[in-house]
Amino acid sequence: MLNENRFFPVEATTRAIAQRLFHEIEALPLICPHGHTDPSWFSGNAPFADPAQLLIVPDHYIVRMMVSQGIPHSAMGVPTLDGAAFEMDSRKIWRLFAENYTLFRSTPVRHWMDYTLENQFGIEAPLRPEIADAAYDQISEKLNQEAYRPRALYEAFNIEVLATTDSCLDDLAHHKSIAESSWSGRVVPTYRPDAVTNPDISGFVENIERFGEITGENTATWDGLLRAHQKRRQDFIKAGATATDHGHPSATTCDLTQQACRDLYAEILAQTATEDQKEMFRGQMLTEMARLSVEDGLVMQIHPGSDRNHSPHVFKRYGSDKGFDIPKRVNFVEALKPLLNILGHEKNLSIILFTLDESTYARELAPLAAAYPCLKLGPAWWFSDSPDGMMRYRNLTTETAGYYNTVGFNDDTRAFPSIPARHDMARRVDCAFLATQVAEHRLLEDEAVEVAIDLAYRLAKRTYGYEDLA
Amino acid sequence: MLNENRFFPVEATTRAIAQRLFHEIEALPLICPHGHTDPSWFSGNAPFADPAQLLIVPDHYIVRMMVSQGIPHSAMGVPTLDGAAFEMDSRKIWRLFAENYTLFRSTPVRHWMDYTLENQFGIEAPLRPEIADAAYDQISEKLNQEAYRPRALYEAFNIEVLATTDSCLDDLAHHKSIAESSWSGRVVPTYRPDAVTNPDISGFVENIERFGEITGENTATWDGLLRAHQKRRQDFIKAGATATDHGHPSATTCDLTQQACRDLYAEILAQTATEDQKEMFRGQMLTEMARLSVEDGLVMQIHPGSDRNHSPHVFKRYGSDKGFDIPKRVNFVEALKPLLNILGHEKNLSIILFTLDESTYARELAPLAAAYPCLKLGPAWWFSDSPDGMMRYRNLTTETAGYYNTVGFNDDTRAFPSIPARHDMARRVDCAFLATQVAEHRLLEDEAVEVAIDLAYRLAKRTYGYEDLA
Amino acid sequence: MLNENRFFPVEATTRAIAQRLFHEIEALPLICPHGHTDPSWFSGNAPFADPAQLLIVPDHYIVRMMVSQGIPHSAMGVPTLDGAAFEMDSRKIWRLFAENYTLFRSTPVRHWMDYTLENQFGIEAPLRPEIADAAYDQISEKLNQEAYRPRALYEAFNIEVLATTDSCLDDLAHHKSIAESSWSGRVVPTYRPDAVTNPDISGFVENIERFGEITGENTATWDGLLRAHQKRRQDFIKAGATATDHGHPSATTCDLTQQACRDLYAEILAQTATEDQKEMFRGQMLTEMARLSVEDGLVMQIHPGSDRNHSPHVFKRYGSDKGFDIPKRVNFVEALKPLLNILGHEKNLSIILFTLDESTYARELAPLAAAYPCLKLGPAWWFSDSPDGMMRYRNLTTETAGYYNTVGFNDDTRAFPSIPARHDMARRVDCAFLATQVAEHRLLEDEAVEVAIDLAYRLAKRTYGYEDLA
Missing domain, CATH: 3.20.20.140 (Metal-dependent hydrolases)
Incomplete structure (x- = not known):
C-alpha cells in the first residue's frame, strides 16, 4: 500500500x-x-506482548485521537489508577482501533502505521474492520518469531x-x-x-x-x-x-x-x-x-x-x-x-x-x-x-x-x-x-x-x- | 468569467x-x-432594495477596504449616527465600488463578487467603471423579478x-x-x-x-x-x-x-x-x-x-x-x-x-x-x-x-x-x-x-x- | 551560475x-x-576598499552565520572595541568566507552573493575555497576601475x-x-x-x-x-x-x-x-x-x-x-x-x-x-x-x-x-x-x-x- x-x-x-x-x-x-x-x-x-500492547495502548497519539471522538481511555486498554475496569482484551482494542482508523486520515499515525504494517508485518492494505482480525493474527504470529525480538528488529532496522x-x-x-x-x-x-x-x-x-x-x-x-x-x-x-x-x-x-x-x-x-x-x-x-x-x-x-x-x-x-x-x-x-x-x-x-x-x-x-x-x-x-x-x-x-x-x-x-x-x-x-x-x-x-x-x-x-x- | x-x-x-x-x-x-x-x-x-444596498453598503469587507484607501464610510452609503450627510444614491455608491474594484484583486471579495455577478445576475466580465451602470441596471432589473425574492433564492441556492x-x-x-x-x-x-x-x-x-x-x-x-x-x-x-x-x-x-x-x-x-x-x-x-x-x-x-x-x-x-x-x-x-x-x-x-x-x-x-x-x-x-x-x-x-x-x-x-x-x-x-x-x-x-x-x-x-x- | x-x-x-x-x-x-x-x-x-571590506565585514547576515558556527567576529575582520586583535588581512577574511560558503546554502545571502559575483564582477561559479583567491583578485581589480565607483554603480544599477x-x-x-x-x-x-x-x-x-x-x-x-x-x-x-x-x-x-x-x-x-x-x-x-x-x-x-x-x-x-x-x-x-x-x-x-x-x-x-x-x-x-x-x-x-x-x-x-x-x-x-x-x-x-x-x-x-x- x-x-x-x-x-x-x-x-x-x-x-x-x-x-x-x-x-x-x-x-x-x-x-x-x-x-x-x-x-x-x-x-x-523478550518477545513483545501482542499487537495492541505494542502498537496501540502506549501510543498517546492514537489514544488521544480516539478519546477526542468520545471513546474513553479505558476502552483503549489504558490502565486506570483508581481500580476502575479497563479493556484487557487486546484483540478487542485492536478491533476498536481498526473501526476508527478513518480518524487518522492524513495524520502521521496513518503513515507510520501503514508503513509498519506493510514493511514490518507484511500487511498490504490499510487497516479496516474487515481485516482487523486477520491483521491481528498475522502480527501476533510474527511477534513470536525470533526475528521480531527487540535486538533482531534493531539490526533489521x-x-x-x-x-x-x-x-x-x-x-x-x-x-x-x-x-x-x-x-x-x-x-x-x-x-x-x-x-x-x-x-x-x-x-x-x-x-x-x-x-x-x-x-x-x-x-x-x-x-x-x-x-x-x-x-x-x-x-x-x-x-x-x-x-x-x-x-x-x-x-x-x-x-x-x-x-x-x-x-x-x-x-x-x-x-x-x-x-x-x-x-x-x-x-x-x-x-x-x-x-x-x-x-x-x-x-x-x-x-x-x-x-x-x-x-x-x-x-x-x-x-x-x-x-x-x-x-x-x-x-x-x-x-x-x-x-x-x-x-x-x-x-x-x-x-x-x-x-x-x-x-x-x-x-x-x-x-x-x-x-x-x-x-x-x-x-x-x-x-x-x-x-x-x-x-x-x-x-x-x-x-x-x-x-x-x-x-x-x-x-x-x-x-x-x-x-x-x-x-x-x-x-x-x-x-x-x-x-x-x-x-x-x-x-x-x-x-x-x-x-x-x-x-x-x-x-x-x-x-x-x-x-x-x- | x-x-x-x-x-x-x-x-x-x-x-x-x-x-x-x-x-x-x-x-x-x-x-x-x-x-x-x-x-x-x-x-x-419582499424584493431586495437595490444592488448597492444589497451587495455593497452592509458588507464590512468591502467598506473597510475602500476606507483603507481614504474613501469615507459616508461616501459608501453607510448611515451616520450624528446626522451628517451620507451618500443615498445607490447608483453612485455602485460606481464608486466599480472604480475601486482593483483594490480587491486576489481577495475573497473579488471571488465572491465575480461568482455572484455571473451566476446570480448573468454578468460575464469583472466589474469595471465602463460596465458599472449596465451591471447596476441588470441587477436592479433582476431584483424586481419573482425569482430573486429571498425564498426563491434560498431554493435556487x-x-x-x-x-x-x-x-x-x-x-x-x-x-x-x-x-x-x-x-x-x-x-x-x-x-x-x-x-x-x-x-x-x-x-x-x-x-x-x-x-x-x-x-x-x-x-x-x-x-x-x-x-x-x-x-x-x-x-x-x-x-x-x-x-x-x-x-x-x-x-x-x-x-x-x-x-x-x-x-x-x-x-x-x-x-x-x-x-x-x-x-x-x-x-x-x-x-x-x-x-x-x-x-x-x-x-x-x-x-x-x-x-x-x-x-x-x-x-x-x-x-x-x-x-x-x-x-x-x-x-x-x-x-x-x-x-x-x-x-x-x-x-x-x-x-x-x-x-x-x-x-x-x-x-x-x-x-x-x-x-x-x-x-x-x-x-x-x-x-x-x-x-x-x-x-x-x-x-x-x-x-x-x-x-x-x-x-x-x-x-x-x-x-x-x-x-x-x-x-x-x-x-x-x-x-x-x-x-x-x-x-x-x-x-x-x-x-x-x-x-x-x-x-x-x-x-x-x-x-x-x-x-x-x- | x-x-x-x-x-x-x-x-x-x-x-x-x-x-x-x-x-x-x-x-x-x-x-x-x-x-x-x-x-x-x-x-x-572614492573607489571601494577591497572585496572583504565591501562585501563581508560590514554584512551582519554573513558575520552572524559564521559566528553561529564558532568563528569569532574578530576572525571575520570585525574591529574590536577593547583593543583585542582582529583580522586585518582582507584576503584571509575572504578565504574564510569561501571555506564556509556552504553554510549559506538556501539562504538569501547565497542568492545575493551569487548574483553580485556573477553580474557585478563576472564570476561564473559559486564561491568555493579553490577559486577564492582568483575571485578576490578579480573583484579587487574591478574595484579599481572607474566603472566600479559608487556613482557609476548607481547608474549601472x-x-x-x-x-x-x-x-x-x-x-x-x-x-x-x-x-x-x-x-x-x-x-x-x-x-x-x-x-x-x-x-x-x-x-x-x-x-x-x-x-x-x-x-x-x-x-x-x-x-x-x-x-x-x-x-x-x-x-x-x-x-x-x-x-x-x-x-x-x-x-x-x-x-x-x-x-x-x-x-x-x-x-x-x-x-x-x-x-x-x-x-x-x-x-x-x-x-x-x-x-x-x-x-x-x-x-x-x-x-x-x-x-x-x-x-x-x-x-x-x-x-x-x-x-x-x-x-x-x-x-x-x-x-x-x-x-x-x-x-x-x-x-x-x-x-x-x-x-x-x-x-x-x-x-x-x-x-x-x-x-x-x-x-x-x-x-x-x-x-x-x-x-x-x-x-x-x-x-x-x-x-x-x-x-x-x-x-x-x-x-x-x-x-x-x-x-x-x-x-x-x-x-x-x-x-x-x-x-x-x-x-x-x-x-x-x-x-x-x-x-x-x-x-x-x-x-x-x-x-x-x-x-x-x-
Missing part, C-alpha cells in the same frame, strides 16, 4: 529530483539520538545508535547489561533530571532524597545538589550517554547569585515556594545543567512549552503521558537570555532547542541559532513531526539558520516498530524540500545530495558526539 | 484529482449552520437549512412566521446572548432588565439570570435552534463558586465592576452556557479574539460592524481550562472553537480538539475565510486533529446572494487540499471522496444536529 | 506566466526608499532614487555635497530620530544637548524638544527627505496630556525614569512624530520588535549591528491604538509598518492596514527578506489587505553592490506569487501585469512621494 513516491512533490521534474536525492540516502543507517524506547527490551530481548531517555534516578541496570552483553547494538542512556529539577513533579522531595542516596551527596543543600548532578552525569557518561534532556514547562533560565540559589533551594525543599519561585528554580537548574555541560561535554536538549496533564480528569484516572499535554506559547528570546549572557559563547557547549510553538521558528529560534554558537535547532517536534509540519519547519528556519544550525532527525518515540517509518518520512520530506530548492534553482543538485546526507545521517552523528562510531 | 478550475492546483495530475473530487460534491445541498442573514427576508419575502444569529432578546417573530408559513425552507435561529453576558455592550443593564421581562424571571439576581437563560434557550429550541454563539473578546472561562458568582453579578449590575471583573463575568457566563448546553443539547460556538470597534472615530460616527474590528492574540490553552476542568469530558457537550489568531491552529486548537471529546474546530473564520486562509487551516490542523474534529463549512455572512459563492470556494479549496494529499500518496482517492463529502455536507449536518433533515 | 528561472514555480504553465510577468518589469528602474548605504560614498565617489538613513544629529553634509554636485543621481536622507527618542540609546542625554545646539532650541524642555524636531525635519526635507524611520523595541504609542509629557520628559532627562516610563516616552515620541508628519508630510516608517544587542558579550567587544539583534513578539493592535485614536483618519498621514513577527501578518497588520487609511504594510523585512519569507508575506497579507495597502520593495541594505540582486529576487518572487494567482484563475493575467509593475515600481514611488521623478 506504500507508494514509492509518497511525500514527494507531484510536479514531474521536482519529483524526479526528489527520487534521485532519496536514492542517495535511503539505505543510510538510522541515528536515533532522542527517543523513549525501553532499555529493558534490549537487555532482556539498520540502527547505528539508539538513545533512550532515563531519569537521573534510574539505576541504568539495563544499559549496563546491554553493554556487558555480547550484542553489538549500541543503546545509550540520556540524562533526564526533571524529577529533581522541577518541583511540580509529584514526589519531588522524595526524589531529591533518593538522588542524595544514589550519589552519596547531601542533596539537602544547594552545593550538594550540584555535586550530585555532577557525579550522576558521570555515571551516565560511563554508560554511554552523550546528552541530557529537559522537559520544562517554559524555556526560562536564571542566573542567580550563589546565595540566592541557596535561599531559593531552601524554600523549594520546605515546599513553601511560590509558583514564581518554582519557575525560578527550574530556570536556575537549566543554567546549572549548561554549566555542567561545559565541563563534561554532554549535549543539552531543551523541550519546553508543553502544558502537561491539561485535563485533571485524565491525569487523576490514568496518569501522565495520556495525550492531554497541550502546547503553549514560549518566549525563547527573553527566557534564554540569562543563560546565554553567561554561557552563550562557550566553545564546549551545545544546546538543542525544540518547540511546539511554530510561531517561534522564524521569529526566535532561527535568528538565535544563526547567531549563538552554542545553539542548534532540534527537528520538528511531536505534533509537528509530520509531513506538513516538517515542511513548515524547513520553510520557516532554513533561510535564516541554514541547514548547519540544525541537527538532523529525532524519532522521539516509544513505538519501537515505527522507527523506520519515522525516519523514512523525515528523509522523504527533506528530499521533497531540497528537490524544490533545486527545481527552483535555489540550490545545485550536487549540493542538495550533500545536504540530504547531512540531514539524514551526518548532522545527528556529529551533533550528538557519535563520531567515534564506525 | 469564472474558470471551471479556479482554486484548483495547477499541476495536471493533481488538478484532475481535484476535478473528480469536486464533481462528487458540487451538487450537494448547502448546510448553513452559522450566518447573519436577516430572518425578516424569509418571513416577508439549494439550501437545506439556514441558521441566523439572533439576540437572546429577539422575539423570534420572523422565525415563527416562517415556521407557520406554507414555505418549506428551514430557517432557524441561533441563541446569541452577548447582550446579557458582556457588560461592555452598550445598554447592558437595560438588556438585563428586558431579559427579565421576556422570561418572567428576576434577572436582578444571579439565580434568576441563569433561570432566564434556561427558559429563553427553550424558546429558541422550540423555534428550531440547535446552537448558541458567543462573541467574547477573549476565550476566558471561569469556574467560580456560587457565592462568588452572586457577588460578582452584584458588582456588574451596580456598574462598579473593574475590567478584570467584567472579564471574569464573561468567562463565568461561558461556563454557565456550557452547563446549560449539557442539559439542553444546544451546540456551543465560541468566536473569540476580535477587538471590536478599534477606531473610536468610526464607532462614534457609524456604529458597530463597520470594518474596524481587529483580531488579537488568543490563548485557548489557559483560557478554556476552567470550563474544560469541569465539563471537558461531558458526553452531551459540543463546543466549536473559531479563531482569528492563526498561530493557535497548530499550537493550541488542533491539540485541544484532538484530545477533549467536547471540542471541535470551526472552519477558517472571517479574514481567514479565503483560499489561502483555508489552505493554511487545513495545513496547520489536519495532521494533529484529522478531519473528524472539524465541522465543515460556515458561510458566516449577511451577504445572502454570496452564499453559493462562499460554499463553492470552500468546497473547491478542500478538494484542492485533498487532491494534493492523494497526488502525494498520503490518502487514497476513494477515501478523499468520502472526506470531501463529509467536509462539504455531512459534518455540518451531524455536528449541528440537523440529522433529522431529509 | 544564475538560472533565468530562479525563484519561479516549477510547473510549466505557471513558470511561463511568471516569465511573462517578469519580462514586463525586469528593466524597470530601481526605487530604493529605505536602506543604509553611506552617503559619503556618493559625495566622495538603474537606480532612480536612493534613500539613506540618517541620524537627526547628522549634518547632512554629504547629501548637500551630492545635491550641489553636477551628478544627476538622487540620493536623499531619511529622518531617523532614535538617538533622541529612545532613552536607552547610549549617549542619550548628550544627544539631546547636541540636538538643541543644532536646532537652536532649548531641548531641555518638552516644548523645545518638539520645536527642535519640527525644525530639523525641515532641514531634512530641504535635503530631499520624504520619510522618517523609527526603530523602537516595540510599537508602543502613547497619548499623554501636555503636562504629563513635560513631567515624563523631566524624569527622562534626569535619568530617573523607570523602564515603563522610558517605554512611555518612546511611545509618546512616536505619536509626536506622527503629528509632525501630518504637518510636514513626511512618510513615517516604524520598524519595531528587534531585541537589539541580545548578547552583552558581543555588544561589549564589537558594538551594535553585529548580528545579535533577535526579533521578538509585537502587539500592533494594542500598541498603535493611542496614536490611531487621535490620528488614524488623518488624510495627510502615511505610516508604513514593518515586522519581524510574522504571526502578526494575518492577525494584526493586514486587518489594520485594510481599515485605517493612514496605515500601509512595508515589505517582508530583514530575516523575512528572502524567497520563502516574501512568499509567506504575500500569502498571509494579500487576501485581507490586497496589493494596494502595501508599498513595494525596500532593499534595506548597507551592501550597495547587492542592491540589484535584492530587487531581482523580490521582483521574481512577486511574479511567482502572481503567476500562481493567474494559473489558479484567481487573477487575470493582464491584471497581474499591472500589479507586478505596481509592486516593482509604482507603489514605492507613490508612497514615498517620489512622484515628481521623471
Whole structure:
C-alpha cells in the first residue's frame, strides 16, 4: 500500500529530483539520538506482548485521537489508577482501533502505521474492520518469531545508535547489561533530571532524597545538589550517554547569585515556594545543567512549552503521558537570555532547542541559532513531526539558520516498530524540500545530495558526539 | 468569467484529482449552520432594495477596504449616527465600488463578487467603471423579478437549512412566521446572548432588565439570570435552534463558586465592576452556557479574539460592524481550562472553537480538539475565510486533529446572494487540499471522496444536529 | 551560475506566466526608499576598499552565520572595541568566507552573493575555497576601475532614487555635497530620530544637548524638544527627505496630556525614569512624530520588535549591528491604538509598518492596514527578506489587505553592490506569487501585469512621494 513516491512533490521534474536525492540516502543507517524506547527490551530481548500492547495502548497519539471522538481511555486498554475496569482484551482494542482508523486520515499515525504494517508485518492494505482480525493474527504470529525480538528488529532496522531517555534516578541496570552483553547494538542512556529539577513533579522531595542516596551527596543543600548532578552525569557518561534532556514547562533560565540559589533551594525543599519561585528554580537548574555541560561535554536538549496533564480528569484516572499535554506559547528570546549572557559563547557547549510553538521558528529560534554558537535547532517536534509540519519547519528556519544550525532527525518515540517509518518520512520530506530548492534553482543538485546526507545521517552523528562510531 | 478550475492546483495530475473530487460534491445541498442573514427576508419575502444596498453598503469587507484607501464610510452609503450627510444614491455608491474594484484583486471579495455577478445576475466580465451602470441596471432589473425574492433564492441556492444569529432578546417573530408559513425552507435561529453576558455592550443593564421581562424571571439576581437563560434557550429550541454563539473578546472561562458568582453579578449590575471583573463575568457566563448546553443539547460556538470597534472615530460616527474590528492574540490553552476542568469530558457537550489568531491552529486548537471529546474546530473564520486562509487551516490542523474534529463549512455572512459563492470556494479549496494529499500518496482517492463529502455536507449536518433533515 | 528561472514555480504553465510577468518589469528602474548605504560614498565617489571590506565585514547576515558556527567576529575582520586583535588581512577574511560558503546554502545571502559575483564582477561559479583567491583578485581589480565607483554603480544599477538613513544629529553634509554636485543621481536622507527618542540609546542625554545646539532650541524642555524636531525635519526635507524611520523595541504609542509629557520628559532627562516610563516616552515620541508628519508630510516608517544587542558579550567587544539583534513578539493592535485614536483618519498621514513577527501578518497588520487609511504594510523585512519569507508575506497579507495597502520593495541594505540582486529576487518572487494567482484563475493575467509593475515600481514611488521623478 506504500507508494514509492509518497511525500514527494507531484510536479514531474521536482519529483524526479526528489527520487534521485532519496536514492542517495535511503539505505543510510538510522541515528536515533532522542527517543523513549525501553532499555529493558534490549537487555532482556523478550518477545513483545501482542499487537495492541505494542502498537496501540502506549501510543498517546492514537489514544488521544480516539478519546477526542468520545471513546474513553479505558476502552483503549489504558490502565486506570483508581481500580476502575479497563479493556484487557487486546484483540478487542485492536478491533476498536481498526473501526476508527478513518480518524487518522492524513495524520502521521496513518503513515507510520501503514508503513509498519506493510514493511514490518507484511500487511498490504490499510487497516479496516474487515481485516482487523486477520491483521491481528498475522502480527501476533510474527511477534513470536525470533526475528521480531527487540535486538533482531534493531539490526533489521539498520540502527547505528539508539538513545533512550532515563531519569537521573534510574539505576541504568539495563544499559549496563546491554553493554556487558555480547550484542553489538549500541543503546545509550540520556540524562533526564526533571524529577529533581522541577518541583511540580509529584514526589519531588522524595526524589531529591533518593538522588542524595544514589550519589552519596547531601542533596539537602544547594552545593550538594550540584555535586550530585555532577557525579550522576558521570555515571551516565560511563554508560554511554552523550546528552541530557529537559522537559520544562517554559524555556526560562536564571542566573542567580550563589546565595540566592541557596535561599531559593531552601524554600523549594520546605515546599513553601511560590509558583514564581518554582519557575525560578527550574530556570536556575537549566543554567546549572549548561554549566555542567561545559565541563563534561554532554549535549543539552531543551523541550519546553508543553502544558502537561491539561485535563485533571485524565491525569487523576490514568496518569501522565495520556495525550492531554497541550502546547503553549514560549518566549525563547527573553527566557534564554540569562543563560546565554553567561554561557552563550562557550566553545564546549551545545544546546538543542525544540518547540511546539511554530510561531517561534522564524521569529526566535532561527535568528538565535544563526547567531549563538552554542545553539542548534532540534527537528520538528511531536505534533509537528509530520509531513506538513516538517515542511513548515524547513520553510520557516532554513533561510535564516541554514541547514548547519540544525541537527538532523529525532524519532522521539516509544513505538519501537515505527522507527523506520519515522525516519523514512523525515528523509522523504527533506528530499521533497531540497528537490524544490533545486527545481527552483535555489540550490545545485550536487549540493542538495550533500545536504540530504547531512540531514539524514551526518548532522545527528556529529551533533550528538557519535563520531567515534564506525 | 469564472474558470471551471479556479482554486484548483495547477499541476495536471493533481488538478484532475481535484476535478473528480469536486464533481462528487458540487451538487450537494448547502448546510448553513452559522450566518447573519436577516430572518425578516424569509418571513416577508419582499424584493431586495437595490444592488448597492444589497451587495455593497452592509458588507464590512468591502467598506473597510475602500476606507483603507481614504474613501469615507459616508461616501459608501453607510448611515451616520450624528446626522451628517451620507451618500443615498445607490447608483453612485455602485460606481464608486466599480472604480475601486482593483483594490480587491486576489481577495475573497473579488471571488465572491465575480461568482455572484455571473451566476446570480448573468454578468460575464469583472466589474469595471465602463460596465458599472449596465451591471447596476441588470441587477436592479433582476431584483424586481419573482425569482430573486429571498425564498426563491434560498431554493435556487439549494439550501437545506439556514441558521441566523439572533439576540437572546429577539422575539423570534420572523422565525415563527416562517415556521407557520406554507414555505418549506428551514430557517432557524441561533441563541446569541452577548447582550446579557458582556457588560461592555452598550445598554447592558437595560438588556438585563428586558431579559427579565421576556422570561418572567428576576434577572436582578444571579439565580434568576441563569433561570432566564434556561427558559429563553427553550424558546429558541422550540423555534428550531440547535446552537448558541458567543462573541467574547477573549476565550476566558471561569469556574467560580456560587457565592462568588452572586457577588460578582452584584458588582456588574451596580456598574462598579473593574475590567478584570467584567472579564471574569464573561468567562463565568461561558461556563454557565456550557452547563446549560449539557442539559439542553444546544451546540456551543465560541468566536473569540476580535477587538471590536478599534477606531473610536468610526464607532462614534457609524456604529458597530463597520470594518474596524481587529483580531488579537488568543490563548485557548489557559483560557478554556476552567470550563474544560469541569465539563471537558461531558458526553452531551459540543463546543466549536473559531479563531482569528492563526498561530493557535497548530499550537493550541488542533491539540485541544484532538484530545477533549467536547471540542471541535470551526472552519477558517472571517479574514481567514479565503483560499489561502483555508489552505493554511487545513495545513496547520489536519495532521494533529484529522478531519473528524472539524465541522465543515460556515458561510458566516449577511451577504445572502454570496452564499453559493462562499460554499463553492470552500468546497473547491478542500478538494484542492485533498487532491494534493492523494497526488502525494498520503490518502487514497476513494477515501478523499468520502472526506470531501463529509467536509462539504455531512459534518455540518451531524455536528449541528440537523440529522433529522431529509 | 544564475538560472533565468530562479525563484519561479516549477510547473510549466505557471513558470511561463511568471516569465511573462517578469519580462514586463525586469528593466524597470530601481526605487530604493529605505536602506543604509553611506552617503559619503556618493559625495566622495572614492573607489571601494577591497572585496572583504565591501562585501563581508560590514554584512551582519554573513558575520552572524559564521559566528553561529564558532568563528569569532574578530576572525571575520570585525574591529574590536577593547583593543583585542582582529583580522586585518582582507584576503584571509575572504578565504574564510569561501571555506564556509556552504553554510549559506538556501539562504538569501547565497542568492545575493551569487548574483553580485556573477553580474557585478563576472564570476561564473559559486564561491568555493579553490577559486577564492582568483575571485578576490578579480573583484579587487574591478574595484579599481572607474566603472566600479559608487556613482557609476548607481547608474549601472538603474537606480532612480536612493534613500539613506540618517541620524537627526547628522549634518547632512554629504547629501548637500551630492545635491550641489553636477551628478544627476538622487540620493536623499531619511529622518531617523532614535538617538533622541529612545532613552536607552547610549549617549542619550548628550544627544539631546547636541540636538538643541543644532536646532537652536532649548531641548531641555518638552516644548523645545518638539520645536527642535519640527525644525530639523525641515532641514531634512530641504535635503530631499520624504520619510522618517523609527526603530523602537516595540510599537508602543502613547497619548499623554501636555503636562504629563513635560513631567515624563523631566524624569527622562534626569535619568530617573523607570523602564515603563522610558517605554512611555518612546511611545509618546512616536505619536509626536506622527503629528509632525501630518504637518510636514513626511512618510513615517516604524520598524519595531528587534531585541537589539541580545548578547552583552558581543555588544561589549564589537558594538551594535553585529548580528545579535533577535526579533521578538509585537502587539500592533494594542500598541498603535493611542496614536490611531487621535490620528488614524488623518488624510495627510502615511505610516508604513514593518515586522519581524510574522504571526502578526494575518492577525494584526493586514486587518489594520485594510481599515485605517493612514496605515500601509512595508515589505517582508530583514530575516523575512528572502524567497520563502516574501512568499509567506504575500500569502498571509494579500487576501485581507490586497496589493494596494502595501508599498513595494525596500532593499534595506548597507551592501550597495547587492542592491540589484535584492530587487531581482523580490521582483521574481512577486511574479511567482502572481503567476500562481493567474494559473489558479484567481487573477487575470493582464491584471497581474499591472500589479507586478505596481509592486516593482509604482507603489514605492507613490508612497514615498517620489512622484515628481521623471
